[in-house]
Amino acid sequence: MSTAKIKKADIGYKGTQLKARLVLEGGQMVVFKPKWYRRDEVMTGNPYSGKDRHNGEIAAFHLNRILGFNRAPLVAGRRVNLLTEVFPVATPTLNATFTSQNNNTCFYGKCYYCKPSDPACAEGDIMEGSLTLWLPAKYTLQRWKHPWARTYRSSKKARWEEDDAYCDEVKKTHPIERQRLLLDIIDTAVFDYLIGNADRHMFETFEADQDPMLLLLDNGKSFGNPYWDEGSILAPVKQCCIIRNQTWTILQEFKERGLSDAMRQVLSHDPVSPVLSELHLQALDRRLIDISEVVNACITEKGQAVLIDVLW
Known part of the structure; x- marks a missing residue:
């Protein structure tokens, strides 16, 4: 390309x-x-x-x-x-x-x-x-409103911003009643918090998939402010208090070895390197600690049931 x-x-x-x-x-x-x-x-x-x-x-x-x-x-x-x-x-x-x-x-x-x-x-x-x-034409996509979408109006809050039990209602909605998709949303919250993307108002799945997975398209509203960690992005994690065990294991591994170091290495090979400033790379490590604290708080409250053993 x-x-x-x-x-x-x-x-x-x-x-x-x-x-x-x-x-x-x-x-x-x-x-x-x-x-x-x-x-x-x-x-x-x-x-x-x-x-x-x-x-x-x-x-x-x-x-x-x-x-x-x-x-x-x-x-x-x-x-x-x-x-x-x-x-x-x-x-x-x-x-x-x-x-x-x-x-x-x-x-x-x-x-x-x-x-x-x-x-x-x-x-x-x-x-x-x-x-x-661009995905091949044979893969048609279906768009869904993200349940933790913002109102984009300072005078009106979304329900999730005022109701800590909001996740219980989300679990009953289509197509999120399938546990896999809810766990995808949790993964996405983790991902978006790391990159600083607070603009995930929609999400896509493959239209013909009977057990759809969430696709991470359009990530342009990311890495905007290395000094600000937007905690509201983690609302799905805090309110649902579940996460894939695989995701948790990977996050802990990168917490030990340094997520910024891994990203610095892989991004160095891109034709427009350096892709990120050092401040944005350092923000990844700081935000990973925040995510760990949120998940650990859930584990303290609810035990190991927070960690879900399912395939990707």
């Missing part, structure tokens, strides 16, 4: 964030998310503030992989020449959104928040971004 010739370029699929859809020489379809921020830039405001972070997509994929979840599509970094690699093979719709600012080539695409006055700009003609592998 980082080196194959780009054969076609078009505007991205519908959504709120800027992206482009590319077809590579091998026939693979990928989603290109452009770089918006420096590695050391800190997102302030709401925990879901800011545009998607392309480096967050890259880091999230590798974290998902080393934790053994294997529910995120492949992601790799790439630097593309917009004028020589993209513009000649782009559709007229995408080409119409190309512009120039301060001798830098830019594009603003088409999405809910996309506008000509706020394009993504390359450094000269070279734009850094992430490429996410």
